[in-house]
Amino acid sequence: MNDDRLHTFRGWLDGGEPSRFAPFFASRVMQRIEAEGSRNGLESIDAALRWGFLRVATAAVVLAIAVGAYNVMEPGNLGVYTSTLESVLGLPSQSLETLFLLSGA
Amino acid sequence: MQGPTSERKRAAAQPTDEELLDAARRGDDAAFRQLVERYEGRVAATVIGMLGNGEEAEDAGQETFIRFYRSLDRFRGESSIATYLTRIAINQSLDAIKRRRRWTKRFVSRDEEEVVLAEPMYDATEEISARERAELVRGAIQTLKADHRSVVVLRMIEGYSTRETAEILGLPVGTVTSRLSRALDKLESVLDPLVREA
Numbered sequence: 001m002n003d004d005r006l007h008t009f010r011g012w013l014d015g016g017e018p019s020r021f022a023p024f025f026a027s028r029v030m031q032r033i034e035a036e037g038s039r040n041g042l043e044s045i046d047a048a049l050r051w052g053f054l055r056v057a058t059a060a061v062v063l064a065i066a067v068g069a070y071n072v073m074e075p076g077n078l079g080v081y082t083s084t085l086e087s088v089l090g091l092p093s094q095s096l097e098t099l100f101l102l103s104g105a
Numbered sequence: 106m107q108g109p110t111s112e113r114k115r116a117a118a119q120p121t122d123e124e125l126l127d128a129a130r131r132g133d134d135a136a137f138r139q140l141v142e143r144y145e146g147r148v149a150a151t152v153i154g155m156l157g158n159g160e161e162a163e164d165a166g167q168e169t170f171i172r173f174y175r176s177l178d179r180f181r182g183e184s185s186i187a188t189y190l191t192r193i194a195i196n197q198s199l200d201a202i203k204r205r206r207r208w209t210k211r212f213v214s215r216d217e218e219e220v221v222l223a224e225p226m227y228d229a230t231e232e233i234s235a236r237e238r239a240e241l242v243r244g245a246i247q248t249l250k251a252d253h254r255s256v257v258v259l260r261m262i263e264g265y266s267t268r269e270t271a272e273i274l275g276l277p278v279g280t281v282t283s284r285l286s287r288a289l290d291k292l293e294s295v296l297d298p299l300v301r302e303a
Binding site: 002005006008009010012013014015016017018019020021022025026028029030032033034036 | 142145146153167170242260261264293299
């Protein structure tokens with residue numbers, strides 16, 4: 001039953017133009033593939049830069065903590081600094097007088 | 106003038122699908138382009154059958170080949186390229202129909218939608234050509250529900266068997282048969298004067 005009806009409708013469809021895309025369909029597909037390829041290229045550069053930055057940033061943070069810890073723990077620095085921040089940064093506070101002397105004024 | 110021998114030679118010179126696939130996998134875009142040219146008619150029949158002729162069908166067709174390109178390494182040839190592409194094309198078309206339905210729900214009132222569907226498809230008193238009749242059948246297919254339409258496109262337009270259709274759609278054979286039966290009932294009612302003439 002289905003087959004007969006299917007056969008009839010298929011016969012009617014065959015009387016029309018075959019379905020096709022507008023001309024140069026393959027070119028449009030290849031253009032999209034190329035565009036996608038270059039976008040993927042940019043995305044991979046972006047990802048590589050982000051990954052590189054993350055590694056450098058992590059190393060920098062570790063180094064800063066190590067230097068800060070060294071400054072705090074160094075026996076020669078004991079009593080030189082007046083605050084913890086100064087001791088971490090390794091920057092002893094300077095008086096105005098000392099600064100004048102340093103600048104030679 | 107070229108005889109059958111020269112045609113045979115030309116056919117023999119054409120690379121096979123497997124040769125083109127291998128070349129495309131190695132990054133030869135010209136080989137992939139040849140595959141697109143070889144199968145664009147097949148994909149066009151599926152997506153235009155599902156969505157009608159327009160931008161949506163063109164987009165679904167392009168997306169079908171782009172997805173095929175991305176999956177070249179995964180395609181192991183368990184099914185033919187034509188069947189593989191048809192499966193992607195049907196899925197792309199069903200997605201497009203879903204998007205269209207969402208858009209229609211959001212922006213078109215139910216009244217407007219019903220007016221469009223209720224519009225008579227043709228004047229039964231006029232004699233029509235074979236081409237017009239084919240267009241009417243295509244138009245009638247567009248009135249079917251998406252899941253019925255996919256069965257009709259695969260069975261009627263693509264010429265797959267019920268079993269192959271069931272495999273492509275991932276459905277039991279019985280479901281395909283019942284959907285086809287209901288879809289043909291609907292087509293008969295939409296094309297009633299045409300069916301009675303026949």
